[in-house]
Amino acid sequence: GREYLLARVLFFTSRNLPLEMCLPAFPCKSSNPEKVTGTMPDRGEELALRRLHQVLRQIKEVYPPGAFICIISDGHVFSDCIGVDDDTVDEYGARLIALNNAIIQQNRDLVPAVRFQSLKDIFFLDPTDALARELALPEVDHFIATRLCEDSEFCRQVLQLSCQPDSNAVRDQIVAQDAAMLALYRGFSRFMLEDLALHPLAQPLSRKQKKKLAEKVSFEMMLRNQAYSNLVELVFPDHIRLSIHAHVNTGPKFGITLFDRAVTRVVDSLDLTADSLRSPETHDLLHIPTPWHNCVAQLADATTTTTFIASSKVVQDAVLSGNLHGHWVEGDVSKGLGRYFEI
Known part of the structure; x- marks a missing residue:
């Protein structure tokens, strides 16, 4: 992995060019109200963006040409699979860009080194033009x-037509117990069973029916995930590819964490009377903590800088139990501030 990454870095440094990285991330908020408290960017996204700017600033200190990160939103790739409307994805993206611009304006030593592209930006196509009408576009499966x-x-449709693998081939790999593909499928299935648990479509279903729905959605997401990965590789062939999923880091993708572990802590309990706050157990490393699957709680005590990353249910349960008192502090995107829960 080191040699692979070094070769990517040398492509830019040998030409005295800024490093160019791409990160598929920041799709939209989860539709599960037990994970998040709204549909728009909050303190989680704020912390993640500030973290990215911090890393870019550190790179510039040792390599003057600096670096850029292109955030490639995969919101429209998966939004219909997770129960989020397309216009909600668009609004989330617009507010995320506004939040990032405000963070830059607040800090004069920052340059616009975090950039954004969406599926629409990449294709830059009009579905009403003559070329589009000539395409034999496939029907997209929608389960939610x-x-x-x-x-x-x-x-x-264009993504599916141009970059998606054959569904039968992928299914055959799962049936044949291909280790990597089977692990990915099971990881997606567990995650979607949890993510869709409170969706209006899933609530009246039996446990067996919910599991079947999650499996259908998961298989569709696997196909789209591979399609989007292929698209990114095609459109950004020389970029250093970052990922919010865990990888063995042998390339071509390298996993990163969006939260600074020095000042944030991921927890599954906010029982401040316990000897220590519990960190969640993870069944797999497919989905590491992200701003769009969690909310942020901060201690009001000015002597500590600890920020907790947790699901909204963790906050709700702590308040209902009487072990925790606090309130939501509204953010102001125009000032680079996101909403959070103050303890």
Whole structure:
């Protein structure tokens, strides 16, 4: 992995160019109200963006040309699979960009080194033009009812047509017990069973029916995940590819964490009377903690800088138990501030 990464870095440094990295991330907030408290960026996204800017600033200190990170939102790739409307994804993306711009304006030593692209930006196609009408576009499977926008659906169709692997081949790998593919499928299935648990479509279903729905959605997400990975490789061939998923870091992708572990702590309990706050057990490393699957709680005590990353249910349970008192502090995106729970 070191040699692979070094070769990528040398491509830029040998030409005295800024390092260029890409990160598929920041899709939209989860539709599960036990994970998040809203649909728009909050303190979690704020902390993640500030962390990225911090890393870029550190790179510039040792390598003057600096570096750039292109955040490639995969919101429209998966939004219909997780029960989020297309227009909600668009608004989330717009507010995320506004939040990032405000962070830059607050800090004069920052340069606009965090950039954004979406599926629409990459394809830059109009579904009504002559070329688009000539394409033999496939139908996209939708298992969760959401509001679909024509341009977003068009991009999903083009993605499926151009980059998606054959579904039968992927299914055959799962049936054949291919270790990597089976682990990915099971990881997605567990995650989607949890993520869709409170969705109106899933609530009246039996446990068996919910599991079947999660498996269908998970298989579709696997196909789209591979399609998007292929697209990123095609469009950003020389970029250093970062990922919010855990990897063995042998390349071509390198896993990163969006939260600074020096000042944040991921927990599954906010029982401040316990000897220590519990950190969650993870069944797999497919989904590491992200701002769009959690909320942020901060201690009001000015003597500590500890920030807790937890699901909204953890906060709700702590308040209902009487072990914790606090309130939501509203953010102001225009000032680079996100919403959080103050303890």
